[in-house]
Amino acid sequence: GRIRLLRTTDITSGEIDWSTVPFCTDEPPDVDKYLLHEGDIVISRAGSVGVSYLITRVKPSVFASYLIRFRPGPAVEGRYLAYFLKSRDYWQQIADNTSGIAIPNVNASKISDIRLPLAPLALQR
Numbered sequence: 001g002r003i004r005l006l007r008t009t010d011i012t013s014g015e016i017d018w019s020t021v022p023f024c025t026d027e028p029p030d031v032d033k034y035l036l037h038e039g040d041i042v043i044s045r046a047g048s049v050g051v052s053y054l055i056t057r058v059k060p061s062v063f064a065s066y067l068i069r070f071r072p073g074p075a076v077e078g079r080y081l082a083y084f085l086k087s088r089d090y091w092q093q094i095a096d097n098t099s100g101i102a103i104p105n106v107n108a109s110k111i112s113d114i115r116l117p118l119a120p121l122a123l124q125r
Contacts, residue, residue: 050094054082080124
């Protein structure tokens with residue numbers, strides 16, 4: 001394969017070692033809609049729930065099913081959002097929305113309900 005498959009275990013250390021990220025064995029026909037881009041943020045939705053990573057140096061890759069991709073819009077600076085995703089407020093909201101005993105998990109809907117204190121764009125930068 002030529003496309004890598006980014007997994008939850010690849011982001012838990014806070015860095016991505018692209019040399020250990022496996023290649024996809026089969027490339028989906030609609031691969032373009034799953035490709036990761038610089039500035040995307042991936043969030044783990046199972047296991048290490050809430051762990052996130054801001055994609056900076058991207059290799060051709062897609063994200064595994066236990067990751068949620070968030071692509072910040074023009075009102076949110078990616079680095080600002082990444083900083084928030086390390087905050088106590090974020091982690092409290094994750095704890096309040098996590099379900100499951102054996103494998104803790106959270107879904108995209110619950111992630112989208114997280115309250116982000118939005119500073120003016122100039123301040124975010």
